[in-house]
Every structure is written in structure tokens, then in C-alpha cells.
Amino acid sequence: MILKNIYIASNSVEADSVVNKLSQNGINASCRQKENFSVMAGNTEVEFEIFVDDWEADKAKKLLSKKDYTSSIGFEKRRRMAAILSLVFIAAVFIIVIATSL
Helix, strand or coil: CCEEEEEEECCHHHHHHHHHHHHHCCCCEEEEEEEEEECCCCEEEEEEEEEEEHHHHHHHHHHHCCCCCCCHHHHHHHHHHHHHHHHHHHHHHHHHHHHHHC
């Protein structure tokens, strides 16, 4: 059995989402964690490679190209923006409380 790498996810949530989507459509998929050490950055980047049987690769790519699963990149951006807005709100409340107590 020959496996073909059809997708690289940036985190485990995205990888699970992709594997589940493929499994729900009758395509057996496996996920492997790959660590890349960057000497210049001094850190390790983790990627999650999704593999399917070679004969199902075209079907899997077509299914994933529909992009009907949640993009974790968009989720991370929204989460980061919500955290920033929360900090701004807390700072504003703190300033108002200090200003009214003087």
C-alpha cells in the first residue's frame, strides 16, 4: 500500500478536522507529526502531515479543496483579536475606575 501526502496542517486541531472530514466521506487517512528545527529562529516548528492511499488521493484533494471545514488559521486570528479587545476593555475600565476615584 502506497500512501500519499495530500495536506499539511499547522496544528493538531486542523489535522483532526481534516482527518475527520476524510473519514466521514469514506477515505482512510492517517496523520503524522513532523518536527522541523529552525537554526536561525532557534525553535522547532511542528507540522501535521495527512496521508491517504495513493488511489484515493485525487478524491481526497477534491474533497478538501471545498474548504467546508473550519480553518484553524482564521480561528487563531479571531481568538487573538478577542484577547486583544478584552485587554483593551479591561484597561479602559481600570482607567475609568481610577479617574472616578480621584
